[in-house]
Amino acid sequence: MKGEIITVGTELLLGQIVNTNACYLSEQLAGLGVDVYYTSTVGDNPKRLREVIALGWQRSDLIILTGGLGPTMDDLTRETLADFLGLELILDTSVLANLRCLFASRGRKMTRNNIKQAYFPAGAQVLPNPNGTAAGMMLEKEGRIMVLLPGPPFEMVPMFENEVIPRLEGLLVGHRQVIKSRILKLYGIGESYLETVLQPLLEKQENPTLATLAKKNEMHLRLTAKADLLEEAQGLLAEMETVIRHLVGQYIFAADEETMEGAVGRLLLEKGMTISVAESCTGGLIGHRLTQVPGSSAYFNYGVISYSNEAKQNLLRVDPRLILQYGAVSGQVAEAMAIGVRELGPTSLGLAVTGIAGPGGEGPDKPVGLVYVALATGNKTYLEKNNLRGPRQVVKNRASQVALNYVRRYLQGYLDG
Amino acid sequence: MKGEIITVGTELLLGQIVNTNACYLSEQLAGLGVDVYYTSTVGDNPKRLREVIALGWQRSDLIILTGGLGPTMDDLTRETLADFLGLELILDTSVLANLRCLFASRGRKMTRNNIKQAYFPAGAQVLPNPNGTAAGMMLEKEGRIMVLLPGPPFEMVPMFENEVIPRLEGLLVGHRQVIKSRILKLYGIGESYLETVLQPLLEKQENPTLATLAKKNEMHLRLTAKADLLEEAQGLLAEMETVIRHLVGQYIFAADEETMEGAVGRLLLEKGMTISVAESCTGGLIGHRLTQVPGSSAYFNYGVISYSNEAKQNLLRVDPRLILQYGAVSGQVAEAMAIGVRELGPTSLGLAVTGIAGPGGEGPDKPVGLVYVALATGNKTYLEKNNLRGPRQVVKNRASQVALNYVRRYLQGYLDG
Numbered sequence: 001m002k003g004e005i006i007t008v009g010t011e012l013l014l015g016q017i018v019n020t021n022a023c024y025l026s027e028q029l030a031g032l033g034v035d036v037y038y039t040s041t042v043g044d045n046p047k048r049l050r051e052v053i054a055l056g057w058q059r060s061d062l063i064i065l066t067g068g069l070g071p072t073m074d075d076l077t078r079e080t081l082a083d084f085l086g087l088e089l090i091l092d093t094s095v096l097a098n099l100r101c102l103f104a105s106r107g108r109k110m111t112r113n114n115i116k117q118a119y120f121p122a123g124a125q126v127l128p129n130p131n132g133t134a135a136g137m138m139l140e141k142e143g144r145i146m147v148l149l150p151g152p153p154f155e156m157v158p159m160f161e162n163e164v165i166p167r168l169e170g171l172l173v174g175h176r177q178v179i180k181s182r183i184l185k186l187y188g189i190g191e192s193y194l195e196t197v198l199q200p201l202l203e204k205q206e207n208p209t210l211a212t213l214a215k216k217n218e219m220h221l222r223l224t225a226k227a228d229l230l231e232e233a234q235g236l237l238a239e240m241e242t243v244i245r246h247l248v249g250q251y252i253f254a255a256d257e258e259t260m261e262g263a264v265g266r267l268l269l270e271k272g273m274t275i276s277v278a279e280s281c282t283g284g285l286i287g288h289r290l291t292q293v294p295g296s297s298a299y300f301n302y303g304v305i306s307y308s309n310e311a312k313q314n315l316l317r318v319d320p321r322l323i324l325q326y327g328a329v330s331g332q333v334a335e336a337m338a339i340g341v342r343e344l345g346p347t348s349l350g351l352a353v354t355g356i357a358g359p360g361g362e363g364p365d366k367p368v369g370l371v372y373v374a375l376a377t378g379n380k381t382y383l384e385k386n387n388l389r390g391p392r393q394v395v396k397n398r399a400s401q402v403a404l405n406y407v408r409r410y411l412q413g414y415l416d417g
Numbered sequence: 418m419k420g421e422i423i424t425v426g427t428e429l430l431l432g433q434i435v436n437t438n439a440c441y442l443s444e445q446l447a448g449l450g451v452d453v454y455y456t457s458t459v460g461d462n463p464k465r466l467r468e469v470i471a472l473g474w475q476r477s478d479l480i481i482l483t484g485g486l487g488p489t490m491d492d493l494t495r496e497t498l499a500d501f502l503g504l505e506l507i508l509d510t511s512v513l514a515n516l517r518c519l520f521a522s523r524g525r526k527m528t529r530n531n532i533k534q535a536y537f538p539a540g541a542q543v544l545p546n547p548n549g550t551a552a553g554m555m556l557e558k559e560g561r562i563m564v565l566l567p568g569p570p571f572e573m574v575p576m577f578e579n580e581v582i583p584r585l586e587g588l589l590v591g592h593r594q595v596i597k598s599r600i601l602k603l604y605g606i607g608e609s610y611l612e613t614v615l616q617p618l619l620e621k622q623e624n625p626t627l628a629t630l631a632k633k634n635e636m637h638l639r640l641t642a643k644a645d646l647l648e649e650a651q652g653l654l655a656e657m658e659t660v661i662r663h664l665v666g667q668y669i670f671a672a673d674e675e676t677m678e679g680a681v682g683r684l685l686l687e688k689g690m691t692i693s694v695a696e697s698c699t700g701g702l703i704g705h706r707l708t709q710v711p712g713s714s715a716y717f718n719y720g721v722i723s724y725s726n727e728a729k730q731n732l733l734r735v736d737p738r739l740i741l742q743y744g745a746v747s748g749q750v751a752e753a754m755a756i757g758v759r760e761l762g763p764t765s766l767g768l769a770v771t772g773i774a775g776p777g778g779e780g781p782d783k784p785v786g787l788v789y790v791a792l793a794t795g796n797k798t799y800l801e802k803n804n805l806r807g808p809r810q811v812v813k814n815r816a817s818q819v820a821l822n823y824v825r826r827y828l829q830g831y832l833d834g
Contacts, residue, residue, distance in 0.1 A: 012440075012456075013443050013454065014443055014444065014453075015442070016630075017440070018436070018440040019435075019439060019440065020435055023429075023432045023435040023436060024432060025432070026431055027432025027433070028432070029432075030431045036431075037460060037462070038457060038458065039430065040455060040458070041439065041457070042455055045454070052455070181431075183433075190523075190525050191488060192489070192527070192530055193525065193526065195490075195528070195530065196528050196530075202489075202490065211428070211491060212489060213428055213433075214487065214549075215569075216569070216571055222428070222433070277722070279704075281708075282705070282708075283701075283707065283708025283713075283717075284694075284701030284704025284705040284707075284708065284720055284722065285701065285705040287700045287724075288699070288700050288704075288705050290700065291698075291701065291722075291724065291813070292700075292813070294809055296724075297725065300724055301725045301727070301728055302721070302722055302723055302724055302725060302728035303701055303721070303724075304719070304720070304721055305694070305701065305708075305720030305722070307708065307713075307714055307717055307718055307719055307720070308718045308719060310718070311762060314761065315721070315761065345725075345727060345731060345732075358711070359711050387522070389523075389548070390548055392709070396708070396709070
């Protein structure tokens with residue numbers, strides 16, 4: 001079944017709100033096994049809305065429209081659809097009675113224009129809206145299914161889940177398969193290199209399909225399997241994941257919803273270890289990310305943001321001669337910071353970052369993006385030099401990702417490999 | 418001029434990412450005076466992509482496409498567009514040289530499939546991408562303008578701002594009125610109260626128009642003026658801003674692009690003061706935000722993330738009896754943290770935050786969202802108790818906003834008012 005989503009509203013075309021409905025409905029339809037090939041947005045304009053509906057009618061089996069069901073003059077979706085389908089709008093007296101009751105219970109006066117919300121194209125099923133005055137509707141004609149829902153997500157989402165999904169599932173019986181996805185998240189590997197390594201898998205992909213996605217600070221691999229049963233789809237995914245892990249396992253830091261900081265926290269908990277951080281150029285971002293994870297107080301004790309040289313000396317006991325000789329952004333100072341922060345308290349690991357976030361660099365040897373990461377473990381102190389690219393805020397973000405990934409690699413035994 | 422936005426990517430149709438590009442571009446084009454009537458999303462499928470491009474070509478003057486410019490086999494936007502327009506793809510040797518240089522500087526191997534990113538339809542202007550390997554392009558043909566940009570927003574946005582807007586502005590001269598907006602950012606005032614205070618302005622609005630927008634951690638007021646000349650529009654905005662500042666000035670922390678942390682930094686610089694932070698529940702977020710601002714090393718010296726009680730005692734010299742008697746989340750401990758962090762080094766202000774981010778609270782007196790903010794100035798220590806709502810990450814965000822706004826209010830003289 002081919003699906004299409006049409007979101008209606010001039011506010012969407014003005015960029016005043018992000019179109020989360022298209023995203024939500026796309027995901028839901030994918031889960032139901034409906035192939036969504038197109039989504040469009042159009043304003044509250046009857047001529048252009050009619051064109052977009054006509055196009056959907058030509059190329060899709062299931063069309064979901066959101067928006068334009070309100071009581072105002074702008075709201076024209078019901079009228080435009082009825083007109084396009086050549087259907088009369090008929091008053092639904094039970095919806096009207098509900099509306100009257102709703103207004104009475106809120107102590108508000110019902111205006112004349114609210115009455116139009118009780119009119120539906122002949123033959124439509126009414127979809128009740130527990131959170132607003134705009135009821136939705138669903139109708140089947142000439143082999144197509146049209147669904148109209150209100151635009152506000154807090155009204156649309158429960159209606160889709162409670163009213164639309166059960167009806168669609170009835171219609172889709174026998175027509176659909178389970179679609180299940182798995183996201184593997186990688187860091188430290190480029191998209192084109194990843195693709196070269198996975199070339200054989202990418203070329204012969206059928207089921208599961210495999211796609212690479214470049215995200216802000218990481219690469220995602222999306223595996224999507226289709227099958228008649230969930231277990232079957234999961235089996236196909238697990239099989240392909242095994243092959244991928246064999247090829248690029250050391251770059252995979254997490255899967256699905258887990259974040260880098262979540263993975264680091266999980267590994268620390270598994271090993272019964274704690275961590276503390278000394279941050280210069282990241283300015284607190286690593287501590288912030290570690291403490292985004294609920295329960296992080298079990299493994300995160302403290303941090304020092306040593307932005308100035310004095311702070312490195314006074315709070316982390318970095319030897320001022322090191323700073324003088326090598327500069328604050330140097331491997332020597334990074335190691336001293338890591339050891340210094342570890343010695344401030346009882347903690348297993350001391351992680352330190354010093355670098356140049358920009359906008360200005362410090363000469364040819366110390367350009368923007370030069371970032372040292374050091375990890376003191378008590379037995380040994382590990383050090384990595386990185387050249388990161390981008391403006392200030394991007395360098396900070398990348399530096400935090402490099403540093404957390406460094407801890408992840410240490411905890412998984414890759415640093416001594 | 419009629420504009421249209423086409424976002425390309427199967428991941429958008431699967432609902433795996435929210436389409437923020439369509440929103441951003443819609444807003445930008447509205448600001449340029451371009452009427453956007455349609456936006457569409459289509460997958461990485463050459464047949465369907467070609468159909469959508471053909472439709473845009475029929476009905477719009479300016480078509481902006483994002484996505485599908487990557488190096489992989491999936492990425493087909495450049496090829497599909499060139500094919501639709503009947504244009505040959507031609508190697509741009511300077512782009513290729515840049516790519517080689519980029520890969521060399523990162524110490525990565527450039528693969529064969531990256532080379533396709535150096536090919537452009539004949540006659541296209543190349544739009545450089547400082548944050549990635551996918552250069553964009555712009556071309557004019559038969560009275561239409563087509564723009565292709567990469568999909569990742571951190572690449573697309575700077576390219577749109579630096580490369581596309583100046584070119585479009587040149588093309589739009591004479592066709593349009595000036596539309597100029599001004600955003601006033603407020604904190605500590607609710608939307609409905611703000612609307613009540615501004616009721617007269619909101620009711621009789623014509624030019625400038627006035628809209629309230631509830632953002633994540635702040636309220637925005639958007640003033641939009643139309644005029645023939647820029648100076649005229651700016652005059653209208655300034656006039657309305659004066660009235661608004663008269664009514665709610667103490668809640669306004671910044672305007673336009675300036676952030677809360679930017680405003681705090683600006684005020685510190687103006688007064689020649691420095692700040693240091695002691696963070697418990699915010700975990701480093703305040704330090705991170707302060708250091709997002711270029712040049713923040715001039716006023717931000719250091720911070721301590723005192724997540725555990727031991728860290729509060731050992732690093733900030735908080736009297737352990739205070740923690741025992743009042744608990745780590747208390748006004749007494751917040752004040753001791755603020756004084757403690759201020760005394761660690763030469764700094765004008767010590768800012769401290771302690772609170773409960775959740776998910777678990779600590780009994781009826783200490784629910785999730787209880788956050789104390791203290792500011793030690795040497796002469797006096799200010800304290801504020803807040804009850805913030807939301808899950809963990811929201812509480813952390815709000816706590817950082819409350820704390821920075823507290824410093825802003827101190828620096829503007831509102832705390833002693």
